Amino acid sequence: MKNNNSYKVDSNGFYGPYGGAFIPEMLYPNIRELEEQYMEIIYSDAFQEEYRGLLKDFVGRPTPLYHAKRLSAHFHANIFLKREDLNHTGAHKINNTVGQIILARHLGKHRIIAETGAGQHGVATATVCALAGLECIVYMGALDVERQAPNVRKMQMLGAEVRPVQSGNKTLKDATNEAIRDWINNPVDTHYIIGSVVGPHPYPDMVTRFQSVISEEMKSQLQEKTGRDYPDYLLACVGGGSNAAGAYYHYMDDLRVKLVSVEAAGLGVESGQSAATTTLGRDGIIHGSRTLLMQDADGQITEPYSISAGLDYPGVGPIHAWLNRSGRAEVVNVTDQQALEAAFLLTRLEGIIPALETAHALAALEQLDLKEDHNVVINLSGRGDKDMDAYSAHLPGEKKKFTTD
Ligand SMILES: *Cc1c(COP(=O)(O)O)cnc(C)c1O
Numbered sequence: 001m002k003n004n005n006s007y008k009v010d011s012n013g014f015y016g017p018y019g020g021a022f023i024p025e026m027l028y029p030n031i032r033e034l035e036e037q038y039m040e041i042i043y044s045d046a047f048q049e050e051y052r053g054l055l056k057d058f059v060g061r062p063t064p065l066y067h068a069k070r071l072s073a074h075f076h077a078n079i080f081l082k083r084e085d086l087n088h089t090g091a092h093k094i095n096n097t098v099g100q101i102i103l104a105r106h107l108g109k110h111r112i113i114a115e116t117g118a119g120q121h122g123v124a125t126a127t128v129c130a131l132a133g134l135e136c137i138v139y140m141g142a143l144d145v146e147r148q149a150p151n152v153r154k155m156q157m158l159g160a161e162v163r164p165v166q167s168g169n170k171t172l173k174d175a176t177n178e179a180i181r182d183w184i185n186n187p188v189d190t191h192y193i194i195g196s197v198v199g200p201h202p203y204p205d206m207v208t209r210f211q212s213v214i215s216e217e218m219k220s221q222l223q224e225k226t227g228r229d230y231p232d233y234l235l236a237c238v239g240g241g242s243n244a245a246g247a248y249y250h251y252m253d254d255l256r257v258k259l260v261s262v263e264a265a266g267l268g269v270e271s272g273q274s275a276a277t278t279t280l281g282r283d284g285i286i287h288g289s290r291t292l293l294m295q296d297a298d299g300q301i302t303e304p305y306s307i308s309a310g311l312d313y314p315g316v317g318p319i320h321a322w323l324n325r326s327g328r329a330e331v332v333n334v335t336d337q338q339a340l341e342a343a344f345l346l347t348r349l350e351g352i353i354p355a356l357e358t359a360h361a362l363a364a365l366e367q368l369d370l371k372e373d374h375n376v377v378i379n380l381s382g383r384g385d386k387d388m389d390a391y392s393a394h395l396p397g398e399k400k401k402f403t404t405d
Contacts, residue, residue: 013201091382117172118309119151121195196240197317200288211246
């Protein structure tokens with residue numbers, strides 16, 4: 001199946017057979033309003049001027065493309081890190097929330113809702129709501145509220161109201177359902193900021209466009225550093241898939257670039273405890289779009305598991321379902337243990353503590369057939385501060401060698 005020679009969204013909101021807007025009738029007006037206006041608004045001069053200005057002065061872009069020399073020597077290839085960890089709030093998520101908050105104002109909305117799992121998207125949303133002076137309500141599973149107390153406190157300090165969700169497993173999926181319910185009840189004044197390239201069209205495309213600043217910068221940075229504006233390999237971890245979609249965007253139709261999507265295999269792909277969505281998933285519908293979904297024989301969604309909260313989602317953005325099923329992107333699976341080891345390796349070789357999500361992308365280097373002259377870019381989606389408890393609990397035995405010398 002070819003999609004006009006392009007992996008980008010078609011005019012009906014589909015990527016091959018994936019995507020679309022499978023929503024309750026009550027949501028039609030909201031989604032239609034957004035679909036009719038988003039392109040015109042985000043490519044208007046007024047929007048672009050404000051967006052670019054905030055990316056530069058508030059978020060801290062462009063983020064560096066760092067040539068990791070000791071990591072390169074270790075893997076016998078030229079490895080570059082796209083430093084999304086250096087963004088304000090510590091990850092790529094702010095690229096999207098800055099874009100959506102400006103969009104919300106252009107649409108005349110003054111109330112913002114969002115869902116969050118680990119709290120990273122909630123913090124990024126509460127941050128831009130404070131910036132714009134808009135009301136902010138974040139739905140979060142009650143279990144996650146307990147597990148992610150520091151992010152809950154940040155959101156509250158930023159002025160957001162965190163609403164614990166008591167239904168289902170009390171995690172991300174349930175928080176998303178609750179946010180959708182809120183939106184149905186408040187269609188006129190509310191904008192829903194979705195945190196990844198998931199949800200009904202036009203969200204996957206809109207979020208991809210906001211994150212595409214990553215590959216836009218990468219092109220000129222690679223040109224400057226390597227004399228070529230494209231890498232041989234481009235790696236990113238995939239939860240919903242927003243950092244990967246942004247890193248791939250300007251290279252999707254450039255077949256010289258091998259796209260590698262890294263999924264969380266948890267305790268192992270066959271263990272029953274993983275979030276290896278495209279490997280294990282079958283076609284299904286979740287949160288408004290058709291995509292690959294982890295489900296049992298009856299079509300019930302299987303609970304995902306990963307040590308990394310940001311990758312712990314049973315679906316994947318429809319763009320990634322299509323990139324994988326069309327053969328454009330290769331999927332690599334990485335277990336909790338492999339991700340932890342990669343995080344320690346990067347930290348000791350380069351002095352950068354990555355987020356656990358990002359550590360999955362780093363671990364995939366072990367599984368590629370790299371050559372000395374290959375240029376490899378890894379999208380370093382976020383920093384590891386939030387993961388220090390997990391890292392401390394798993395510090396390798398060689399630790400003693402470093403602390404008692
Ligand atoms: C949320 C998060 C992810 C996963 O989300 P995507 O939409 O797949 O990018 C990855 N890395 C970090 C650091 C995150 O915070």
